[in-house]
Amino acid sequence: MSVQELLAETNERIEAACKRAGRERSEVTLLAVSKTKPVSLLKEAYDAGQREFGENKVQEILEKAPLMPGDVKWHMIGHLQRNKVRQLIDKAVLIHSVDSFRLAEEINIQALKNHLVADILIEVNAAGEASKFGVAPEDALPLVQQASELKGLRVRGLMTVAPYVVSSEENRPVFRKIKQLAVDIERENIDNVFMDVLSMGMSGDFETAIEEGATIVRVGTGIFGERNKGPI
Numbered sequence: 001m002s003v004q005e006l007l008a009e010t011n012e013r014i015e016a017a018c019k020r021a022g023r024e025r026s027e028v029t030l031l032a033v034s035k036t037k038p039v040s041l042l043k044e045a046y047d048a049g050q051r052e053f054g055e056n057k058v059q060e061i062l063e064k065a066p067l068m069p070g071d072v073k074w075h076m077i078g079h080l081q082r083n084k085v086r087q088l089i090d091k092a093v094l095i096h097s098v099d100s101f102r103l104a105e106e107i108n109i110q111a112l113k114n115h116l117v118a119d120i121l122i123e124v125n126a127a128g129e130a131s132k133f134g135v136a137p138e139d140a141l142p143l144v145q146q147a148s149e150l151k152g153l154r155v156r157g158l159m160t161v162a163p164y165v166v167s168s169e170e171n172r173p174v175f176r177k178i179k180q181l182a183v184d185i186e187r188e189n190i191d192n193v194f195m196d197v198l199s200m201g202m203s204g205d206f207e208t209a210i211e212e213g214a215t216i217v218r219v220g221t222g223i224f225g226e227r228n229k230g231p232i
C-alpha cells in the first residue's frame, strides 16, 4: 500500500477508536513518525494532508526541515542529549522526551536565549523496562514540580513508550496507568503546568491508547512501512 493509503487507513482507525471511546476526532493528533525515512515519503504524507511529523534524532530534523514545506510541525520524540538542545530549540513544536531535570534546565536556558517558551512532555517509563528511557512513574510528579519553576518551558503532559507486545490489549493497563498519573498531577494544580497532552500509542497499539485517553499517537511503520536500516 502507498503512504497515502496507509495514512488514510490510519486516520479511519483513529476515527473509529474515538467513536468507540466517545471522544471527538479533534482531540487526537496523529504524529507521523518519519525517522529513517527519506524526504520523498514525508512529502507523500504531506501531500495527503499530514502536517505533524515525529523524529527521534535532532540531526534528522535539521536535515529534513529545510526540504519540507514551512507549515510542517516537527516533534522530537527520541532521547535528547543536552548538547543537542541548542540546535533543536526553535525547530520542534513539542519535545516529548524530557526525563531529567538537567535536560529540562538546558531546554530552559536555550528557550530563554531564543525568547521562546518550549512545550515539553515528561517521558515516563511506565513498565519499568531497563531498556527504556523515561522516569519511573513515582518520579514524574517531583520532576514536573521542579520543571514548573523554569520560565522558559511549559510542561504540557506525559509521554510513554509502552512495551512491545503481541496484542495491544496487553498495554491497556499501561495506558490507563499513565492517564491516571496525568490526572493525579493535574489535580496538584501546579502553576505553569497544563497536563493537556498525553502522547502514547504506536503502530501496534494506538487504538487502545486512544480508548484510554491518548491525545497524540505516534505512528511510524503503520504509515511508512518497515524502517530503513541504511542512511536516510
Ligand SMILES: *Cc1c(COP(=O)(O)O)cnc(C)c1O
Pocket: 033, 035, 056, 077, 078, 161, 202, 203, 204, 218, 219, 220, 221, 222
Ligand atoms: C519509532 C517510534 C515510534 C513509532 O513506532 P512504530 O511502531 O513504527 O509506529 C513511536 N514513538 C517513538 C518514541 C519511536 O521512537
